[in-house]
Amino acid sequence: MNSSLSNIYFDTNKYWKKELQNSIKTLEELIDFLGKERIKKSPYSYILEESYKKNFQKIHQNFRFQVTKYYISLANLYNQNCPILLQILPNIKEIEDPVFKEKDPLREEIHSPIPELVHRYPDRVLWYLSHNCAVYCRFCMRKRKVSHPSTISIKQNLFSIIEYIKNNKNIKEVILSGGDPLSLEDKFIEEILFHLKRIEHLYSIRIHTRMPVTLPYRITEELCNILEKYYPVTVVTHFNHPIELTDIVYEKIKFLKKSGVLVLNQSVLLKNINDNASILEELFLKLIKFGIKPYYLHHCDEVYGTSHFRVSLQKGIEIIRQLQGRNPGIALPKYVVDLPDGGGKIPIVPNILKNMIHQIRNIYVIIMLIIKYIN
Ligand code: SF4
Incomplete structure (x- = not known):
């Protein structure tokens, strides 16, 4: 681990609160931070389109957008499956889900x-x-x-x-x-x-x-x-x-x-x-x-x-x-x-499932043998 990190502990309440205040909360701020020219050349160029901007607003009203500068700085714009960007970029499917219909399926x-x-x-x-x-x-x-x-x-x-x-x-x-x-x-x-x-x-x-x-x-x-x-x-x-x-x-x-x-x-x-x-x-x-x-x-x-x-x-x-x-x-x-x-x-547990299937198959074979014997 990098020992110079001991100098950047930032162990004060003031620092994290400031970081939180300065986090990115709009699409414009995100584009500014990532750089428009870099985005244009990346698989995420769609976020510059007018249609995305409109959808972004609708999604944001439903479930806010926010990302800290620390977290977004871990992103790689040139990876189309960037694990950071995929976790934070709003997607229209959030408000037009074709599969799941329930907001609280766990009945909390x-x-x-x-x-x-x-x-x-x-x-x-x-x-x-x-x-x-x-x-x-x-x-x-x-x-x-x-x-x-x-x-x-x-x-x-x-x-x-x-x-x-x-x-x-x-x-x-x-x-x-x-x-x-x-x-x-x-x-x-x-x-x-x-x-x-x-x-x-x-x-x-x-x-x-x-x-x-x-x-x-x-x-x-x-x-x-x-x-x-x-x-x-x-x-x-x-x-x-x-x-x-x-x-x-x-x-x-x-x-x-x-x-x-x-x-x-x-x-x-x-x-x-x-x-x-x-x-x-x-x-x-x-x-x-x-x-x-x-x-x-x-x-x-x-x-x-x-x-x-x-x-x-x-x-x-x-x-x-x-x-x-x-x-x-x-x-x-x-x-x-x-x-x-x-x-x-x-x-x-994969092996338990495998064993269960095995057991069911055994029971089936036994039943078939009994039926055969009776006949
Ligand atoms: S997964 Fe956790 S950290 Fe992420 S939005 Fe939900 S409650 Fe917040």
Whole structure:
């Protein structure tokens, strides 16, 4: 790792907030940043067309566009499958999805006893803490509410949510999510951790955040001190491609881990971005090298506006099969599918499927033999 990075820690709250303020929020700013002449010669020249500009506005009204300068600087304009650009560039299919029709197929809203709290499984709750993110990922499974300011009134609901968790002794884990919970002020994060840590029946607090990917400067000394104070806390990051694991990320994850934080990662299997065994092999190995345990690989949920990211289940299983034996167990996450209609998460294990098919075939042969014998 580059040792000169120790000079660019930027461990102040002032720095990440400024970075966030200066992030790119319009198509014009994006074109300016990437350079019109360079775009013209690239596979992304379509973003200069009038029709794209019109669509961009329509999509943006539905689910905002925003990208940090740090994250976009990882892009390669001359790669037609640039994993960064494909994750952030609005696509008309987001508002004209030919396949998926449901905005909330996982039924989070009907499992919400209090606004902003999802209680889908008896032992855990998910707390929607913020509608803001540093970057709006076009495949977001919660895009029905993320980026919409009207979806949150967090300060009003804080005490009713804490009371709800206190009164439900089956709840063992709280997942702080959103949007991105690390888009909140440190003092508010501390207040939440303070209240949660006083609840005896809670065993686990997880913070789900994409900040280490899209704005790693958010991992400040101040934040790490808070996380250390409320030890143990788990941070679940969301790296989808090895290119996102930069030197600055390495330094920041090391910093988090020194504060006693357990760092896990969940990725989403995304078409033309990481739907390839070699890319995932490198991603999971690099995560381990960075001190992050690959935890889940999600099959993309059937959310309206995301079908162009979806890979077939068959392809996903084949990729996982190829990875077995190539990566050590520690560098193999669980491949999971969240069933539509709120059916819950199920792990997909290629060999189990193969064994099941084998068993069914055996049973079929036995039945056929019995029938033959009787006759
Ligand atoms: S950071 Fe997470 S919540 Fe925010 S847009 Fe990306 S996937 Fe959605």
